[in-house]
Amino acid sequence: MKTTPLIGLEVHVELEIKSKMFCGCPADHFGKAPNTQTCPVCLGLPGALPVPNKKAIESCLKIGLALNCSINRLSKFDRKQYFYPDLAKGYQISQYDQPFCSDGYVILDSGKRIGIERVHQEEDTGKLQHTALNGEKVTLVDFNRCGVPLVEIVSRPDMSSSTEAKEYLKKIHEIIRAIKVSSADMEKGQMRLEPTINVMIETESGTHYTPMVEVKNINSFNFATQAIDFEIKRQIEEFEKTGIKKTANNKTTRGYDSVKKITFLQRSKEEAKDYRYFPEPDIPPFIIEDDLIEKLRLDIPLLPDQEVAVLEKIGVNQKDAKILVSSENKVAIERIKGLANNSNVNIQKLSSLIVNGKIDVNRDVLAQYNTHTKIGTTDRGELEKIINKVIEENPQVVAEYKKGKTNVAGFFVGQAMKATSGTADPKTLSDLVVELLNK
Numbered sequence: 429m430k431t432t433p434l435i436g437l438e439v440h441v442e443l444e445i446k447s448k449m450f451c452g453c454p455a456d457h458f459g460k461a462p463n464t465q466t467c468p469v470c471l472g473l474p475g476a477l478p479v480p481n482k483k484a485i486e487s488c489l490k491i492g493l494a495l496n497c498s499i500n501r502l503s504k505f506d507r508k509q510y511f512y513p514d515l516a517k518g519y520q521i522s523q524y525d526q527p528f529c530s531d532g533y534v535i536l537d538s539g540k541r542i543g544i545e546r547v548h549q550e551e552d553t554g555k556l557q558h559t560a561l562n563g564e565k566v567t568l569v570d571f572n573r574c575g576v577p578l579v580e581i582v583s584r585p586d587m588s589s590s591t592e593a594k595e596y597l598k599k600i601h602e603i604i605r606a607i608k609v610s611s612a613d614m615e616k617g618q619m620r621l622e623p624t625i626n627v628m629i630e631t632e633s634g635t636h637y638t639p640m641v642e643v644k645n646i647n648s649f650n651f652a653t654q655a656i657d658f659e660i661k662r663q664i665e666e667f668e669k670t671g672i673k674k675t676a677n678n679k680t681t682r683g684y685d686s687v688k689k690i691t692f693l694q695r696s697k698e699e700a701k702d703y704r705y706f707p708e709p710d711i712p713p714f715i716i717e718d719d720l721i722e723k724l725r726l727d728i729p730l731l732p733d734q735e736v737a738v739l740e741k742i743g744v745n746q747k748d749a750k751i752l753v754s755s756e757n758k759v760a761i762e763r764i765k766g767l768a769n770n771s772n773v774n775i776q777k778l779s780s781l782i783v784n785g786k787i788d789v790n791r792d793v794l795a796q797y798n799t800h801t802k803i804g805t806t807d808r809g810e811l812e813k814i815i816n817k818v819i820e821e822n823p824q825v826v827a828e829y830k831k832g833k834t835n836v837a838g839f840f841v842g843q844a845m846k847a848t849s850g851t852a853d854p855k856t857l858s859d860l861v862v863e864l865l866n867k
């Protein structure tokens with residue numbers, strides 16, 4: 429029996445923007461007194477008319493462009509009807525069959541391409557708070573978040589492990605932050621994750637698929653990873669026990685309990701037809717002009733993977749380049765780029781010193797670099813200690829050397845160089861290694 433998980437991800441990103449999606453209320457709702465940032469539009473009172481937020485739409489288009497999507501020249505909003513206490517209107521304004529962006533992708537480090545089906549715009553709902561009031565169990569509603577601009581990024585089920593899913597999520601997170609449309613702060617709920625999982629099972633009798641499961645509202649990469657792993661195992665076990673297969677209408681929604689580390693059944697999943705989508709009658713369709721797309725494209729900075737490539741090109745090793753880019757250490761990156769043409773500076777050494785905290789990028793970087801790189805020629809005693817430690821830790825390799833395999837000396841040079849964060853002078857180091865090995 430061969431099993432292949434099929435994992436897709438829906439990512440909701442709350443835009444960091446001044447006002448809500450269809451009204452002038454402030455969009456920054458975090459930590460505000462309940463129900464102080466609402467108006468007839470976001471509460472959906474009779475007769476209120478929504479006015480789309482241009483800045484929010486531009487942010488959505490920018491996300492689409494950064495994720496290699498095509499921008500649909502003709503687009504529109506739709507009403508998605510459902511009843512829930514945190515949705516005052518009884519429907520959510522979203523996009524159904526003509527989203528702003530479609531058919532993009534993200535490339536993982538392995539080179540695997542993860543397809544993005546669509547990037548669309550919608551509005552957030554309010555928040556329910558289950559609590560106690562005068563000793564009675566109650567549920568309170570806060571509508572401050574109602575109408576906050578959201579962008580939903582829907583991937584294709586192209587990931588086949590939780591590791592791939594996590595890498596995809598990290599890349600999306602970095603891109604969103606790099607283009608400055610949101611801080612995507614997971615703790616504030618600015619980025620919410622919904623993995624969709626099922627498993628392809630190949631047996632002697634043929635290829636089968638387990639029923640689809642969507643896990644709702646996860647707010648950490650690790651929880652997403654755990655939920656995916658739990659589901660893969662659970663679905664395979666369920667298939668082995670019951671043989672239940674995916675059908676057109678047995679998709680379910682599950683929640684994730686991060687304490688027990690299990691998923692649990694919430695409800696059977698609504699189909700698109702249950703939401704009875706129809707075009708939002710109060711907002712005319714959009715025609716997106718080429719000029720706007722070009723203007724937004726120019727506004728997109730170097731994306732994280734491109735930045736890593738630039739750093740690698742000037743001599744930073746891939747590991748350090750990734751650390752620098754993902755830690756968003758802009759000053760460090762600028763300092764390294766600034767010294768790229770200085771022939772006295774070994775960029776790999778420099779970046780390694782910076783990544784390892786040996787250089788304070790807010791002080792004279794070149795002076796600090798020079799002090800550190802002197803170690804190889806001046807501090808022979810220090811180097812000797814480092815080399816002896818490597819020799820002690822690797823008796824087998826020493827034995828090989830003694831048997832005449834002299835090229836293993838390179839191993840000791842490499843290890844010792846690593847221990848000095850690449851700061852030692854290579855010639856001094858290798859001479860010393862040979863000397864100590866022959867002792």
Ligand SMILES: [Zn+2]
Nearest residue numbers: 451453467470
């Ligand atoms: Zn409002």
